[in-house]
Amino acid sequence: MTHTLPGLLDTDAIRKDFPVLSRTLHDGKPLVYLDNAATSQKPKQVLDALNRYYEMHNANVHRGVHVLAEEATALYEGARDKVAEFINAPSRDEVVFTKNSSEALNLVANMLTWADEPFRVGPGSDVVITEMEHHSNIVPWQLLCQRTGAKLKWFGLTDDGRLDLSNIEQVITEETKVVSVVHTSNILGTVNPLDAIVRRAHDVGALVVVDASQAAPHVPLDVQALEADFVAFTGHKMLAPTGIGVLWGRLGLLEELPPFLGGGEMIETVTMSASTYAPAPHKFEAGTPPIAQAVGLGAAIDYLNAIGMDKVAAHEHALTAYAIDALKSVEGLEIIGPDTALDRGAAISFKFGDLHPHDVGQVLDEQGIAVRVGHHCARPVCLRYGVPATTRASFYLYSTPGEVDALVAGLEHVRGFFG
Amino acid sequence: MGANAGMKLDSMYQEIILDHYRNPHHKGLRDPFDTEVHHVNPTCGDEVTLRVKLDGTGADAKVVDVSYEGHGCSISQASASVMTDLVIGRTVVDALKVQEEFLHLMQSKGQAEPDEDVLEDAVAFAGVSKFPARVKCALLGWMAWRDATTQVMEGQK
Numbered sequence: 001m002t003h004t005l006p007g008l009l010d011t012d013a014i015r016k017d018f019p020v021l022s023r024t025l026h027d028g029k030p031l032v033y034l035d036n037a038a039t040s041q042k043p044k045q046v047l048d049a050l051n052r053y054y055e056m057h058n059a060n061v062h063r064g065v066h067v068l069a070e071e072a073t074a075l076y077e078g079a080r081d082k083v084a085e086f087i088n089a090p091s092r093d094e095v096v097f098t099k100n101s102s103e104a105l106n107l108v109a110n111m112l113t114w115a116d117e118p119f120r121v122g123p124g125s126d127v128v129i130t131e132m133e134h135h136s137n138i139v140p141w142q143l144l145c146q147r148t149g150a151k152l153k154w155f156g157l158t159d160d161g162r163l164d165l166s167n168i169e170q171v172i173t174e175e176t177k178v179v180s181v182v183h184t185s186n187i188l189g190t191v192n193p194l195d196a197i198v199r200r201a202h203d204v205g206a207l208v209v210v211d212a213s214q215a216a217p218h219v220p221l222d223v224q225a226l227e228a229d230f231v232a233f234t235g236h237k238m239l240a241p242t243g244i245g246v247l248w249g250r251l252g253l254l255e256e257l258p259p260f261l262g263g264g265e266m267i268e269t270v271t272m273s274a275s276t277y278a279p280a281p282h283k284f285e286a287g288t289p290p291i292a293q294a295v296g297l298g299a300a301i302d303y304l305n306a307i308g309m310d311k312v313a314a315h316e317h318a319l320t321a322y323a324i325d326a327l328k329s330v331e332g333l334e335i336i337g338p339d340t341a342l343d344r345g346a347a348i349s350f351k352f353g354d355l356h357p358h359d360v361g362q363v364l365d366e367q368g369i370a371v372r373v374g375h376h377c378a379r380p381v382c383l384r385y386g387v388p389a390t391t392r393a394s395f396y397l398y399s400t401p402g403e404v405d406a407l408v409a410g411l412e413h414v415r416g417f418f419g
Numbered sequence: 420m421g422a423n424a425g426m427k428l429d430s431m432y433q434e435i436i437l438d439h440y441r442n443p444h445h446k447g448l449r450d451p452f453d454t455e456v457h458h459v460n461p462t463c464g465d466e467v468t469l470r471v472k473l474d475g476t477g478a479d480a481k482v483v484d485v486s487y488e489g490h491g492c493s494i495s496q497a498s499a500s501v502m503t504d505l506v507i508g509r510t511v512v513d514a515l516k517v518q519e520e521f522l523h524l525m526q527s528k529g530q531a532e533p534d535e536d537v538l539e540d541a542v543a544f545a546g547v548s549k550f551p552a553r554v555k556c557a558l559l560g561w562m563a564w565r566d567a568t569t570q571v572m573e574g575q576k
């Protein structure tokens with residue numbers, strides 16, 4: 001079966017760059033990797049950059065005058081430049097490297113835990129999130145509230161998987177200090193109307209944090225157009241290795257807010273009684289950073305830029321529309337989340353009759369099809385829609401309509417197996 | 420290679436398991452009961468609420484009833500069903516021995532020779548022990564039962 005959907009990338013060529021995609025499993029079945037929202041596969045170009053770094057340049061950064069130390073520093077800081085350009089940051093100093101999105105979000109929450117006026121969060125102030133957040137954008141704010149006496153509020157969800165902003169004026173108020181919201185839901189696929197939230201939050205003087213973990217890999221991300229104050233994302237979902245993430249923050253805020261982790265690299269001077277801190281971003285990067293991983297992220301960004309993020313987005317949009325139609329034709333399957341490709345990312349969660357996702361996933365695995373099953377670290381979403389868990393298929397730039405067809409055929413097999 | 424690469428799915432989904440999944444035994448919450456517990460499998464969202472009713476104390480204590488409600492995969496549901504068959508009517512001491520034997524089987528990574536005289540239908544879960552992600556599913560109901568039973572026994576002291 002051949003497919004000609006407008007907007008698709010040349011996946012035959014792209015897939016050659018990803019060694020793991022040619023694996024076969026379970027007696028020769030080709031791997032159909034549909035777990036991209038959990039983590040992406042890595043192209044040779046990224047793996048080569050990691051190897052080259054370790055084989056040629058490995059040294060610690062920002063300390064030492066020898067050649068390797070200078071090269072390692074240039075590569076690490078070069079990766080920061082690439083990230084800054086990738087997200088259209090006004091300044092490279094606004095790019096803080098972290099270990100992942102979770103650490104980036106915890107970092108913001110901890111800056112605010114210790115902040116003085118005008119950023120102080122305490123009794124009488126509110127923190128606002130949404131019911132569709134990943135646990136990484138819920139728990140840090142619960143901790144902040146427990147530690148400061150602030151109150152946690154959140155936006156609920158509509159039946160069709162969107163944010164319910166009908167009460168935005170009651171949820172975001174003069175008491176609100178910070179609003180943290182996901183750009184694209186990892187479980188529902190929903191792309192949120194951030195402009196309305198940012199506008200209301202800034203009207204009342206609240207900071208806005210955007211969890212862009214499922215956006216940075218998939219669509220052009222422009223932090224200036226977004227107008228948020230902080231943006232978090234994670235390298236491993238965008239072709240880079242694990243262990244590297246990014247917190248972008250407005251320079252003025254990074255300068256004013258206090259550091260969280262202390263250690264080497266983040267200081268200016270240290271005496272036994274007190275220290276002064278390095279300017280941002282180093283103020284927030286205590287200790288030896290994930291150097292090779294940052295270099296790998298830089299290589300991943302080069303790879304994505306060579307294809308073009310607008311083309312990646314168009315490919316996934318076409319594939320998502322195709323997949324939604326195909327899945328809707330499967331008897332007993334119910335999509336949890338928006339059931340159109342409009343304002344939607346490439347992660348599709350669904351319920352399949354009365355079968356538990358674990359069983360669905362296990363029988364799909366036997367056919368070489370890798371999907372994620374469970375609550376996807378967004379348990380409140382499962383509670384909201386009355387399901388214990390979902391099965392989720394999620395696509396990326398190397399995914400094909402043929403893989404969607406394989407999923408649909410796989411689901412028919414699952415039905416037969418338990419039928 | 421993954422631990423289960425090339426492994427046959429049928430070794431996990433034995434017919435006995437599918438039977439218990441389709442027609443679970445002793446399901447539904449019943450009165451009277453001594454205590455109720457709620458256990459979850461945080462990685463996958465399986466949940467069980469389980470009640471136990473014991474009779475007698477100490478070494479004479481007997482499992483009179485175990486009732487449960489929950490949602491989860493075929494493995495967790497079938498395992499809870501098999502567990503109720505195995506523990507209801509036994510002394511707590513004997514039932515705990517069966518539970519230990521089942522736990523041992525599930526931790527064996529497919530290496531243990533299950534004792535069919537002790538485990539009866541539960542031997543069908545031997546294959547599950549080769550799938551690390553599913554062992555917790557098979558243990559959910561058993562762990563809830565042990566927790567509830569231990570709570571009742573402690574409360575008697």
Ligand SMILES: Cc1ncc(COP(=O)(O)O)c(C=O)c1O
Binds near residue numbers: 037038100101134136
């Ligand atoms: C929306 C969202 N936020 C946060 C995270 C956390 O990312 P990480 O585990 O890399 O910190 C994820 C990924 O699991 C995600 O999908």
